[in-house]
Amino acid sequence: MLNRWFLLIFIGTTSICCHAATENRDSAHIEELGQRSLKIVYSNPDSAYWYAKQAVTLCGTLDQASLLGKMYNYVGIYYDVVGIFDSAFAYYSLAVDDAKSNDNPTTLAAAYNNIGLLYWNDAQLTEASEYFFEASHIYDSLGNQRGLANTYSNIALIFEEQRRPQDALKYTRKALRIREIIRDTTNLGRSYSNLGMLLGETGKVDSSIYFQRKALPYFIATNNKYGLSFCYQNFGTDFHLDRKLDSALFYAYKALELRNQIGNRKLIAASESLVGNILYTLSEFEEALTHFTRAEAYYKSINNLLELSKLYNRIANSYDTLGNHQDAFEAMRMGGAIRDSLYAQEKIKALYEAEARFETQAAEKELLKANNTVLKQAQQRQRLWFLVVLILAISILTIVFIYGRIKLVKADKKQELLEQKLQISRDLHDSVGSQLTYINQRLKTVSIDQQNTSTREDLLNFSQKAISDLRSAIWGMSKALTIDDLATKLADVVASAQSNSQRISYTKDISSDAVSSSVAVNLLRIGQEAIQNAVKHSGASEIEVKLVFKGTEFLLEVYDNGSWKSTSNEGYGTLFMEERTRLIGAQLEINKSKNGTMVSVTNRANDLDTKDV
Numbered sequence: 001m002l003n004r005w006f007l008l009i010f011i012g013t014t015s016i017c018c019h020a021a022t023e024n025r026d027s028a029h030i031e032e033l034g035q036r037s038l039k040i041v042y043s044n045p046d047s048a049y050w051y052a053k054q055a056v057t058l059c060g061t062l063d064q065a066s067l068l069g070k071m072y073n074y075v076g077i078y079y080d081v082v083g084i085f086d087s088a089f090a091y092y093s094l095a096v097d098d099a100k101s102n103d104n105p106t107t108l109a110a111a112y113n114n115i116g117l118l119y120w121n122d123a124q125l126t127e128a129s130e131y132f133f134e135a136s137h138i139y140d141s142l143g144n145q146r147g148l149a150n151t152y153s154n155i156a157l158i159f160e161e162q163r164r165p166q167d168a169l170k171y172t173r174k175a176l177r178i179r180e181i182i183r184d185t186t187n188l189g190r191s192y193s194n195l196g197m198l199l200g201e202t203g204k205v206d207s208s209i210y211f212q213r214k215a216l217p218y219f220i221a222t223n224n225k226y227g228l229s230f231c232y233q234n235f236g237t238d239f240h241l242d243r244k245l246d247s248a249l250f251y252a253y254k255a256l257e258l259r260n261q262i263g264n265r266k267l268i269a270a271s272e273s274l275v276g277n278i279l280y281t282l283s284e285f286e287e288a289l290t291h292f293t294r295a296e297a298y299y300k301s302i303n304n305l306l307e308l309s310k311l312y313n314r315i316a317n318s319y320d321t322l323g324n325h326q327d328a329f330e331a332m333r334m335g336g337a338i339r340d341s342l343y344a345q346e347k348i349k350a351l352y353e354a355e356a357r358f359e360t361q362a363a364e365k366e367l368l369k370a371n372n373t374v375l376k377q378a379q380q381r382q383r384l385w386f387l388v389v390l391i392l393a394i395s396i397l398t399i400v401f402i403y404g405r406i407k408l409v410k411a412d413k414k415q416e417l418l419e420q421k422l423q424i425s426r427d428l429h430d431s432v433g434s435q436l437t438y439i440n441q442r443l444k445t446v447s448i449d450q451q452n453t454s455t456r457e458d459l460l461n462f463s464q465k466a467i468s469d470l471r472s473a474i475w476g477m478s479k480a481l482t483i484d485d486l487a488t489k490l491a492d493v494v495a496s497a498q499s500n501s502q503r504i505s506y507t508k509d510i511s512s513d514a515v516s517s518s519v520a521v522n523l524l525r526i527g528q529e530a531i532q533n534a535v536k537h538s539g540a541s542e543i544e545v546k547l548v549f550k551g552t553e554f555l556l557e558v559y560d561n562g563s564w565k566s567t568s569n570e571g572y573g574t575l576f577m578e579e580r581t582r583l584i585g586a587q588l589e590i591n592k593s594k595n596g597t598m599v600s601v602t603n604r605a606n607d608l609d610t611k612d613v
Contacts, residue, residue, distance in 0.1 A: 042081060043223040069098030069107040069111070076114055085121060089115065105142060109147055122304075145181070148178060149179050149191075175194075185218060186218075192212070197212075212235055225262055236248045252274045266304060269307065312332065312338070313335055483512060502540060504545065507544075512551050525580055530599040553603060554603055555602040587603070
């Protein structure tokens with residue numbers, strides 16, 4: 001009997017030990033696949049993806065759910081490196097969910113850090129910094145120095161984008177000190193390269209080149225194409241600043257070659273832009289423009305408006321140097337429009353929101369003072385307790401009602417005022433600012449005693465257009481508008497666009513007289529953009545403009561019978577019209593067919609008659 005019990009215990013123990021050993025082997029195998037993926041993702045991303053996906057699959061088949069979030073991170077890193085950011089975000093989000101459900105703070109911190117990098121790539125610096133700091137707090141609480149150094153290095157990127165070089169250097173050096181202490185050879189090269197880049201931006205070109213050369217062996221030793229491309233890119237930038245143009249061009253082309261192999265469109269665009277800059281300095285303007293145009297296509301494909309705004313200045317300079325002044329002006333206009341949408345609007349909003357908060361606090365003080373007065377009056381009538389209760393109830397309800405009405409009225413007025421002020425900023429920047437800049441550049445090419453009739457006539461026309469655009473930009477701000485004001489202004493636009501080769505008709509159907517300044521101004525701008533596009537690009541013989549107002553509902557249509565040809569700024573015209581439509585809570589539709597093109601804007605799409613294309 002005892003022998004039987006001993007035998008059962010022996011078999012059970014052996015089974016448990018075998019199961020534990022098997023589980024350990026499975027876990028180690030999955031970890032090995034993940035580490036292989038991470039090790040080669042910067043040099044051979046396709047193979048890295050295969051290893052990471054195998055690891056994810058094995059987590060399910062071998063019942064290793066605790067490692068799944070970590071493997072999701074590795075798959076996300078692959079998509080991040082090759083520039084497929086939507087897929088990267090999806091896998092990082094899966095890693096976050098898995099880490100939270102399994103209480104795995106290390107994986108959670110890594111996922112937060114990776115998501116922060118995606119937001120940084122997309123120029124969403126506020127969101128990026130929130131994720132980086134959250135990751136750093138987790139790593140610090142865990143005592144994970146390697147992870148902490150990674151987040152410090154990424155926080156430095158935020159400060160670098162915000163043009164705060166001293167803060168960026170501070171966090172870069174903190175990351176470097178940790179990596180030197182723990183001998184993190186995998187990331188030391190990255191720290192040296194980042195430190196060199198920041199020193200170069202502060203004008204210390206020699207120091208930058210020194211640290212890039214110090215970083216280079218680390219990337220070569222691990223065949224890290226991603227890191228090598230950054231080193232070569234920084235070499236090209238530094239040698240360009242140092243006027244060693246042959247060396248600059250050599251390293252810029254090396255960076256471009258590696259980045260084409262990796263396939264990351266943002267990095268390819270940055271290298272194409274650098275090559276273009278160096279060629280421009282070498283006076284090879286047409287070749288420079290070719291590289292700038294390639295960079296433009298890549299930045300458009302990933303919707304990187306921040307870099308596009310900078311690139312259009314270089315494109316404008318190239319066109320102007322080659323004598324193509326009209327394209328130079330258009331590039332400046334597009335760059336200015338993007339910069340305005342990225343910076344000016346947000347800064348002005350922040351300013352007026354601060355003002356709104358201040359005035360709200362003042363109103364609250366006034367209401368509090370009124371409430372105290374009511375309470376004092378109530379205290380004087382203590383003997384009439386029923387009357388006191390009634391008075392207090394009425395007073396409180398009145399105060400709440402008045403307070404609510406004040407907030408609603410002030411909010412409506414402030415929002416309308418804010419939209420109008422933003423409109424002025426945008427229109428002045430887009431139209432007048434760019435045109436006057438162009439006139440200034442052209443004036444530099446004409447000497448005082450030169451009798452160049454054509455050039456002066458050109459400048460005179462641009463000056464007149466600038467004055468006209470200025471008057472148009474401030475229209476609607478000096479008085480309360482009516483629908484008749486809008487209809488009249490739109491008629492002026494149609495009249496000015498009329499030519500011998502095109503017939504433009506204008507009809508209106510108005511049974512209302514109330515319209516907000518925001519709706520009027522934005523409808524006018526949308527109409528201008530649509531009419532201008534039809535006149536310039538459609539090749540139409542007939543253009544029809546229709547304005548309808550019925551009560552609170554409105555419709556604006558611009559129809560042309562032409563056949564459109566795609567242009568470089570067509571997408572931006574649509575983008576601007578979409579933005580203005582959104583501001584007034586309406587819907588924009590652009591329908592193209594063999595019969596022509598219809599652009600329509602309405603706030604009740606199904607209730608007003610529209611023309612079929």
